[in-house]
Amino acid sequence: MVVSNFGKNTEFFPFNQFFSFLIVKSRFYPVNLQLEFLKIMENINWSNLTFGYLKTDFNVRMYYRDGKWSDLEVTDSEYIPLHIAATCLHYGQEAFEGLKAFKGKDGKIRIFRMHENALRLQSSSRGILMAELPVDLFEKAVVEAVKCNERFVPPYESGASLYIRPLLIGSSAQVGVKPSKEYTFIVFVTPVGPYFKEGFKTTPVSIFRDYDRAAPLGTGTIKVGGNYAASLVPGEIAYSKGYSAVLYLDAKEKKYIDECGPANFFGIKNNAYITPASTSILPSITNKSLMQLAEDLGMKVERRQIPLEELATFEEAGMCGTAAVISPIQRVDDTDNGTSYVFSKNGKPGAVCEKLYNTLRAIQYGDAEDRHGWVTVL
Ligand code: PLP
Ligand code: COI
DSSP states (O other), X not given: OEEXXXXXXXXXXXXXXXXXXXXXXXXXXXXXXXXXXXXXXXXOOGGGOOSSOOOOSOEEEEEEETTEEOOXXXXXXXXXXXXXXXXXXXXXXXXXXXXXXXXXXXXXXXXXXXXXXXHHHXXXXXXXXXXXXXXXXXXXXXXXXXXXXXXXXXXXXXXXXXXXXXXXXXXXXXXXXXXXXXXXXXXXXXXXXXXXXXXXXXXXXXXXXXXXSSOTTTTTTSOBHHHHHHTXXXXXXXXXXXXXXXXXXXXXXSOBEEEETTEEEEEEETTEEEEEXXXXXXXXXXXXXXXXXXXXXXXXXXXXXXXXXXXXXXXXXXXXXXXXXXXXXXXEEETTTTEEXXXXXXXXXXXXXXXXXXXXXXXXXXXXXOTTOOEEEO
């Protein structure tokens, strides 16, 4: 059911009150459904959430047709009516984003760096010839998606967050390999716990030379579904062998570190934060933030190629991303030649990873000053 189709002049519309009203008092929903809503909320164990899909109340959508973006539509449907020849289904015209909202001690909701995600979606759109969504429309949709699902933002004490998933798809028909003329933009949200079930604990990762995630001049730098399809087989092999992710080497020479499953890689040594420069990795917004925080903490920041052998010199290593936050790496196994690079002998995260993790989380939850203007407080 489309709940509402808001016009352009809704800047000051009191969405919070409107949607709380809709949820618990509205005549749109029968009483049994309202009770169902309350039961769902009671059953959520916020501290034990995994990184999975949990149905929320609404998602928001915009449509690109005849060269224009539509107004924002709010719906409670989890489905999209889609043409069987839509380009997203056949030719991979699909890009997505991932960002998070956090509830602070003060009860306020904070969205982390959504401007950056808006820009990255534009870059992904340019990469696969999709219509670019203006930054202000992206931000408006994200804010509305969070506001109309406010009751699903996990409480401060739980350490969980609301994952926000914007996606853009080519939705009109083409049978020849051509870009779509129409696009559908959707933002849904879901409350999540840690991506790696261990949370802020070290885990092992593995190198497999037989698989590449993205080509050096391919689509690795943009966030398109095809990259993730390419990572499914090696990812499953890694999980089945007890690894939390695959550490990809550069596809051309297999000499340098690329990235780590759905996260960027970083290493720490001699008070330096070192992260790969590569033409096939996603420019992580978390990594960008950590580079800034490392600099704030007086560390040297290096973004450059990291030869595989350099792993032996790192004091600590980690994966970073919106979902992963910081996941410290216990060891990297090079399964092709039996070498193991161990970063944590006792299995505990290193001091620098811990400091960076705590500093980032404090900004996201509003416990530390937002010196760089990264947070949008609702
Ligand atoms: N690398 C890949 C392949 C990813 O999927 C992600 C997740 O978005 C990241 C890195 C981390 O990026 P970000 O910190 O912007 O979430
Ligand atoms: C994110 O960190 O937001 C991601 O997109 C990772 C994801 C593929 C689960």
